[in-house]
Amino acid sequence: MVDNISLNVTVKPSARIKQQKAPLQAAKKRAQKSEEFDFQFNAGKPKVKATVVRRRAPPLKAAPTTSAVSSATKPPTPSVSSTKSTVPAASAATKANASNEDLMFNVSASKPPVKSVLGDDFMLNVTTKPVVVQKAKPKITRAERLGRKQRQQAKPLTKLSEEQITRALKSHRKPKNPNQLPTPGDLFRAQLEEERRQRRREEEGAEEGASEEEKQAKSGEGAPKKPHQSSDSEESAESGEESAASDGEPDESSAASPAAGEASKKAAKKPQKAEESSATNRFRTKKIGLFDQSDVEALKQLGQRAVKPVKETIFTGSKISTLGLHPHAVKNLEDLLSIRELTSVQQKTIPEVLQGKDVLVRSQTGSGKTLAYALPLVELLQKQQPRIQRKDGVLALVIVPTRELVMQTYELIQKLVKPYTWIVPGSLLGGESRKSEKARLRKGINILIGTPGRLVDHLLHTASFKLTKLQFLILDEADRLLELGYERDVKQLVEAIDKQRAECEDKQLPQLQRMLLSATLTSQVQQLAGLTLKDPLYIDNSDEAASAALKGKDGYQKESIEALLEVDDGLGEYQEDVTGVLSIPENLQLSYVVVPPKLRLVALSSLLAKEVDASPKQFKAIVFMSTTEMVNFHHDMLNEALTRRVLDEEDEQEKSDSDDDDDVPLLQGLRFFKLHGSMTQTERQGVFRGFRDCASCVLLATDVVGRGIDVPDIKLVVQYTPPQTTADFVHRVGRTARAGRKGRAVLFLAPSEAQFVRHLEKKRIRIQQGDMYAYLQTLLPKDDEARTVQEAASNLQHKFQTLLEDDRELHDKSCKAFVSWMKFYSTFPKELKPIFNVRIAHMGHFAKSFALKEAPSKFAAQHAAPKAAPPTNRLTYTERDPEKIQAQKRAKRRFTTTVSGEVRQLQQRDGGAQNQHQKPGGPPSKGGFMGGGVGRSSFMKSLGKSRALNMSEFDSGLPPEGAAKRRKQA
Ligand SMILES: Nc1ncnc2c1ncn2[C@@H]1O[C@H](COP(=O)(O)OP(=O)(O)OP(=O)(O)O)[C@@H](O)[C@H]1O
Numbered sequence: 001m002v003d004n005i006s007l008n009v010t011v012k013p014s015a016r017i018k019q020q021k022a023p024l025q026a027a028k029k030r031a032q033k034s035e036e037f038d039f040q041f042n043a044g045k046p047k048v049k050a051t052v053v054r055r056r057a058p059p060l061k062a063a064p065t066t067s068a069v070s071s072a073t074k075p076p077t078p079s080v081s082s083t084k085s086t087v088p089a090a091s092a093a094t095k096a097n098a099s100n101e102d103l104m105f106n107v108s109a110s111k112p113p114v115k116s117v118l119g120d121d122f123m124l125n126v127t128t129k130p131v132v133v134q135k136a137k138p139k140i141t142r143a144e145r146l147g148r149k150q151r152q153q154a155k156p157l158t159k160l161s162e163e164q165i166t167r168a169l170k171s172h173r174k175p176k177n178p179n180q181l182p183t184p185g186d187l188f189r190a191q192l193e194e195e196r197r198q199r200r201r202e203e204e205g206a207e208e209g210a211s212e213e214e215k216q217a218k219s220g221e222g223a224p225k226k227p228h229q230s231s232d233s234e235e236s237a238e239s240g241e242e243s244a245a246s247d248g249e250p251d252e253s254s255a256a257s258p259a260a261g262e263a264s265k266k267a268a269k270k271p272q273k274a275e276e277s278s279a280t281n282r283f284r285t286k287k288i289g290l291f292d293q294s295d296v297e298a299l300k301q302l303g304q305r306a307v308k309p310v311k312e313t314i315f316t317g318s319k320i321s322t323l324g325l326h327p328h329a330v331k332n333l334e335d336l337l338s339i340r341e342l343t344s345v346q347q348k349t350i351p352e353v354l355q356g357k358d359v360l361v362r363s364q365t366g367s368g369k370t371l372a373y374a375l376p377l378v379e380l381l382q383k384q385q386p387r388i389q390r391k392d393g394v395l396a397l398v399i400v401p402t403r404e405l406v407m408q409t410y411e412l413i414q415k416l417v418k419p420y421t422w423i424v425p426g427s428l429l430g431g432e433s434r435k436s437e438k439a440r441l442r443k444g445i446n447i448l449i450g451t452p453g454r455l456v457d458h459l460l461h462t463a464s465f466k467l468t469k470l471q472f473l474i475l476d477e478a479d480r481l482l483e484l485g486y487e488r489d490v491k492q493l494v495e496a497i498d499k500q501r502a503e504c505e506d507k508q509l510p511q512l513q514r515m516l517l518s519a520t521l522t523s524q525v526q527q528l529a530g531l532t533l534k535d536p537l538y539i540d541n542s543d544e545a546a547s548a549a550l551k552g553k554d555g556y557q558k559e560s561i562e563a564l565l566e567v568d569d570g571l572g573e574y575q576e577d578v579t580g581v582l583s584i585p586e587n588l589q590l591s592y593v594v595v596p597p598k599l600r601l602v603a604l605s606s607l608l609a610k611e612v613d614a615s616p617k618q619f620k621a622i623v624f625m626s627t628t629e630m631v632n633f634h635h636d637m638l639n640e641a642l643t644r645r646v647l648d649e650e651d652e653q654e655k656s657d658s659d660d661d662d663d664v665p666l667l668q669g670l671r672f673f674k675l676h677g678s679m680t681q682t683e684r685q686g687v688f689r690g691f692r693d694c695a696s697c698v699l700l701a702t703d704v705v706g707r708g709i710d711v712p713d714i715k716l717v718v719q720y721t722p723p724q725t726t727a728d729f730v731h732r733v734g735r736t737a738r739a740g741r742k743g744r745a746v747l748f749l750a751p752s753e754a755q756f757v758r759h760l761e762k763k764r765i766r767i768q769q770g771d772m773y774a775y776l777q778t779l780l781p782k783d784d785e786a787r788t789v790q791e792a793a794s795n796l797q798h799k800f801q802t803l804l805e806d807d808r809e810l811h812d813k814s815c816k817a818f819v820s821w822m823k824f825y826s827t828f829p830k831e832l833k834p835i836f837n838v839r840i841a842h843m844g845h846f847a848k849s850f851a852l853k854e855a856p857s858k859f860a861a862q863h864a865a866p867k868a869a870p871p872t873n874r875l876t877y878t879e880r881d882p883e884k885i886q887a888q889k890r891a892k893r894r895f896t897t898t899v900s901g902e903v904r905q906l907q908q909r910d911g912g913a914q915n916q917h918q919k920p921g922g923p924p925s926k927g928g929f930m931g932g933g934v935g936r937s938s939f940m941k942s943l944g945k946s947r948a949l950n951m952s953e954f955d956s957g958l959p960p961e962g963a964a965k966r967r968k969q970a
Pocket residue numbers: 337339340341342343346363364365366367368369370371518519707708709710712734738739
């Protein structure tokens with residue numbers, strides 16, 4: 001009986017180093033030397049001597065994979081077949097009927113009893129180590145090499161075992177550097193590639209002609225059984241998968257791999273079931289076509305460039321009490337805000353403001369700039385003798401870009417003035433009737449906080465709103481306020497203040513002290529600094545030597561600021577709107593994840609699921625999206641598909657029906673909020689407060705909340721769509737990791753957009769690559785029907801698509817969202833156009849991330865029509881009122897302005913288009929969707945002008961200037 005003979009084979013001559021130089025020669029030599037082997041039978045069998053009999057194989061040519069020899073007693077294993085494929089010729093006695101697939105041994109037993117048992121000849125399948133090493137050498141990508149370096153035991157990537165994958169996944173949870181450790185993505189990619197290689201080998205093998213034994217094995221069974229079926233669990237898992245995948249579309253099954261972690265476990269648990277019949281298999285792949293070669297692309301490690309981030313110290317250790325503030329103020333801060341220590345920007349700014357200096361302050365997000373101006377402001381006001389009174393009117397004016405920021409700043413100042421009851425703070429943020437706002441202004445507000453539009457409106461229409469006695473003017477988020485759109489109103493306010501003061505008969509007016517603050521500095525801020533500030537002191541909180549020189553200077557010098565702005569980071573020339581220092585909080589972990597367009601929605605869902613799993617009770621996140629329509633659609637979709645939250649009464653019945661099934665929603669218990677500029681003020685206020693107070697929730701928002709918003713327990717910021725400027729990037733991610741806390745921010749990029757990382761690196765922003773598959777893994781344990789990560793992802797996508805098919809309204813929302821996104825995508829600034837290029841981006845694939853199955857050309861034109869004006873609390877006007885027409889024009893102009901600066905881009909684009917029109921016969925446009933006239937760009941052109949990406953934040957919500965005559969002055 002020779003059935004269960006197993007052999008330990010040692011190949012002594014290991015010509016590994018030489019092989020690298022001359023693999024063929026070395027292999028020949030080795031083969032000659034290894035003509036004789038010592039074998040040891042497992043069960044204490046006596047030694048036998050074996051002579052290797054090899055058939056000469058063509059050198060270095062891949063051989064067919066199957067290998068059974070008719071007289072073999074055991075089918076060969078795949079590892080044997082792969083080994084022999086690279087074994088070169090060897091000199092030995094040949095055997096006429098030997099297969100060119102197998103090593104053949106002529107064994108002569110050293111002792112007579114063994115020979116009698118074994119017979120004269122038998123065949124062996126042998127795997128020799130050097131051959132395997134040689135095989136794994138060619139075509140290794142950099143990512144593989146990096147991963148392999150870490151894995152000291154340099155095993156080939158073929159056939160990753162279940163344990164290997166599980167171990168790697170576990171160790172991935174806290175990666176030190178995702179670029180160096182093998183990530184689930186690495187493993188997955190390695191598997192995909194290995195599978196592809198193997199398939200190719202199989203195909204080649206089939207073409208070259210399978211051995212007769214193979215043919216017999218295939219035809220003799222008569223059943224659709226795979227040629228390599230074995231009792232090995234890994235093998236059965238594979239065959240099981242093939243049968244399961246046969247339910248789905250080919251695209252899907254070809255991408256499906258023996259997957260990682262849970263997948264293999266699931267498969268291994270039920271190998272029998274998988275083998276029995278594909279029809280009874282509980283694992284299903286929905287026909288989505290979600291995965292293709294692009295996901296392998298997405299897994300490419302981009303690597304990191306050497307970037308020296310700008311550092312900033314947050315806390316200095318000095319106490320508030322050292323500032324010489326009123327004891328009430330110190331105690332109040334401790335009691336109401338638990339603040340005892342100064343942040344470094346506060347330490348640098350407060351003494352200067354107390355001395356009456358104008359300041360221009362740049363310090364990173366969450367470093368306490370609000371208190372840096374508010375604390376000395378209140379201190380100086382409370383000191384004044386005689387005490388200030390309500391009737392003194394507005395003594396301090398704080399201008400901020402958004403209504404939420406007005407609310408937040410107002411609440412903080414309310415706390416600061418608590419000990420000083422005679423100081424009255426107030427806010428103008430819309431939502432209230434004009435009448436009641438006027439009434440409050442008339443009564444007297446000493447510290448007024450507002451958005452530019454609303455303030456200008458009252459300046460023009462409310463007689464009691466006087467700024468003659470103004471002592472403090474503060475522009476928080478100064479760079480945003482000076483962007484096109486806000487800039488006009490801010491200038492109007494500044495000019496009105498100067499005019500009123502100049503016309504005032506009282507020549508004893510106190511000096512007007514000005515403060516400009518932001519985490520980012522732009523050329524517009526420079527201009528305004530030159531325009532309005534009197535010898536300001538520039539305070540930059542970074543630890544950079546370049547700015548340290550400026551800090552020491554007394555007074556503002558234009559050249560000094562310019563010198564700072566020109567500080568070269570040594571990474572090449574680059575011009576963008578942000579010209580100053582950019583610093584990211586040290587405790588903020590930045591990462592980006594490359595996600596194929598089709599997978600975006602699924603990847604977002606799985607990221608959120610992963611985070612909720614990690615801390616179900618305490619998870620607060622913001623997801624930034626580019627347009628209001630996107631926010632609306634994703635809010636409804638994610639709520640319905642993933643939380644089964646009832647969104648309106650009509651869904652009530654559906655909900656109770658669906659409650660019967662035991663399908664647990666992916667994000668059960670998680671609450672989604674939405675916030676954008678097209679919501680009514682009441683809604684916005686409610687949402688902002690709701691989000692601040694909730695324990696576990698996600699806010700989907702436009703850039704309305706990109707600036708200044710301080711919700712300390714936000715753990716994660718997701719940029720689902722990329723920002724249009726680096727400044728926006730810095731402010732968005734700055735919503736987390738505030739005041740020394742920890743936080744994370746993830747940026748989603750399509751493979752075609754990955755170069756944005758290099759752009760950030762040029763700005764000295766260090767960002768690590770994350771792993772999409774680490775997110776997708778979360779879906780698998782939650783999906784009973786899926787056996788692989790890909791199946792789980794496809795099932796989820798299928799769920800989104802089904803929901804859309806069944807719900808006309810949601811479908812419409814999705815189309816609108818997609819169209820608005822497409823317009824947004826065409827308005828990137830010139831510098832970023834090569835990266836975010838509407839011509840390169842695959843619109844059809846992106847449409848899938850909106851759960852749309854149709855081609856964009858089918859629905860885009862229909863949904864590109866301008867939408868109705870967003871709700872405001874404007875006074876009503878009659879149909880033919882010329883005032884209304886004016887208002888509409890003004891509204892249209894303003895609605896095209898988004899908080900991320902679309903106006904600028906819109907004008908660039910329109911300007912570009914005009915220029916082209918001015919040059920008849922000139923070359924076609926090179927950028928933007930207006931040019932070209934062919935393919936996608938002509939399609940984009942058919943959508944008409946871009947508008948209404950976001951509602952402008954600076955819109956006052958009040959009637960326009962022309963209406964003033966007909967209104968009663970207060
Ligand atoms: N001295 C301090 N000690 C501890 N916490 C502080 C201190 N000063 C401010 N904070 C807290 O830090 C957080 C961020 O403050 P603030 O909103 O003023 O930052 P910022 O610099 O204006 O950020 P952004 O640029 O995003 O507007 C707030 O929650 C605030 O209460």
